[in-house]
Amino acid sequence: MTDNVFGDEAAEHERLLRLPSLPPFDPSDRVESAVIGALAGSWPRRAVVKRPEPDLDDLFDPAKADYPQTLIPFHDHDLFAKVDEPTRDRVLAWAWIGYNKNVMDVEQYVVNPGFRLLSQDAFGTGLGDPLTIATMQAMVDEQYHTLMHLNASALTRRRRGWDLPESRLPYGPTVRHHRAAVDAADSPRGAALVSLAFTTVAETSISSYLGLMTDDEDLQPVNRATVVLHRRDEYCHSSIAGELLKIVFERLGGDDRRILLAGLADGLEAFRSNDFATWSAVLEHENVRGADRIVAAAAHDAGRQRLVQDCSAIRRLCDDLGVSDDVPYEWS
Numbered sequence: 466m467t468d469n470v471f472g473d474e475a476a477e478h479e480r481l482l483r484l485p486s487l488p489p490f491d492p493s494d495r496v497e498s499a500v501i502g503a504l505a506g507s508w509p510r511r512a513v514v515k516r517p518e519p520d521l522d523d524l525f526d527p528a529k530a531d532y533p534q535t536l537i538p539f540h541d542h543d544l545f546a547k548v549d550e551p552t553r554d555r556v557l558a559w560a561w562i563g564y565n566k567n568v569m570d571v572e573q574y575v576v577n578p579g580f581r582l583l584s585q586d587a588f589g590t591g592l593g594d595p596l597t598i599a600t601m602q603a604m605v606d607e608q609y610h611t612l613m614h615l616n617a618s619a620l621t622r623r624r625r626g627w628d629l630p631e632s633r634l635p636y637g638p639t640v641r642h643h644r645a646a647v648d649a650a651d652s653p654r655g656a657a658l659v660s661l662a663f664t665t666v667a668e669t670s671i672s673s674y675l676g677l678m679t680d681d682e683d684l685q686p687v688n689r690a691t692v693v694l695h696r697r698d699e700y701c702h703s704s705i706a707g708e709l710l711k712i713v714f715e716r717l718g719g720d721d722r723r724i725l726l727a728g729l730a731d732g733l734e735a736f737r738s739n740d741f742a743t744w745s746a747v748l749e750h751e752n753v754r755g756a757d758r759i760v761a762a763a764a765h766d767a768g769r770q771r772l773v774q775d776c777s778a779i780r781r782l783c784d785d786l787g788v789s790d791d792v793p794y795e796w797s
């Protein structure tokens with residue numbers, strides 16, 4: 466089972482990406498896309514939700530860490546270095562719980578609401594059946610990913626025998642900024658465009674977020690398997706979300722485009738951020754001495770403010786649209 470879990474389907478995805486892209490625009494036609502049509506057609510045999518579930522209990526290795534120490538933004542802080550090993554292990558488990566909570570919250574409060582707008586053709590784009598079906602499939606995938614990450618957190622709590630309730634943790638930066646941006650929109654259409662922007666950022670960047678957990682063999686195999694399986698679907702979602710954004714964008718007026726591009730910048734800033742509010746909650750919960758100072762030092766260090774370094778997918782998307790210079794964002 467382990468071999469299957471860690472297998473690679475990138476070649477199939479690459480093949481699909483080489484299919485022709487947008488058809489010529491004809492306003493009397495329903496909009497179609499060969500790439501998305503092919504991805505929708507392959508969903509029954511590629512989607513993780515369609516496959517047998519791995520036995521997570523079998524994969525659990527109590528000797529392995531639940532989260533990479535190097536991803537803790539203050540892992541090398543003097544005060545944190547003095548934390549005893551049992552507490553450090555609990556902090557790593559908390560970090561995994563927080564990571565899962567962020568994934569689940571982004572899927573439930575950001576991604577699926579944006580996909581829902583697309584599935585309802587909220588922008589009046591005239592999406593044909595294959596595009597609507599692909600969007601609905603992605604929503605099913607997201608619901609299943611949320612369950613996968615919930616199961617992984619539940620397993621961590623059960624096998625470690627620790628009470629690590631995610632209800633003690635705040636919402637992450639993407640959900641917080643998404644809410645603020647939607648609330649600040651001037652109109653329902655503006656709010657929908659902001660939602661679409663955040664969904665697109667999340668869907669084109671989540672592979673990088675999931676990739677943070679994937680490669681280290683010293684990590685808990687259950688956690689790696691959960692992330693690897695999730696990431697398979699997200700390679701396809703990235704293509705679907707990117708194509709849909711292009712299709713919608715090309716049919717928007719100038720004001721709507723500006724709102725959408727500002728939303729992309731806002732979404733990128735939020736999605737890439739380290740979540741210091743969650744780290745504060747974790748250290749306080751574990752009564753770590755000097756928690757405030759430890760977190761503040763990392764939060765004020767410009768080199769540690771970002772967790773996700775790679776935003777190349779959204780940059781490529783904006784390059785394809787010829788609007789990278791119009792996005793109010795400092796690309797790096």
Ligand SMILES: [Fe+2]
Pocket residue numbers: 572606607610695699
């Ligand atoms: Fe997902």
Ligand SMILES: [Fe+2]
Pocket residue numbers: 576603607668698699702
């Ligand atoms: Fe996704």
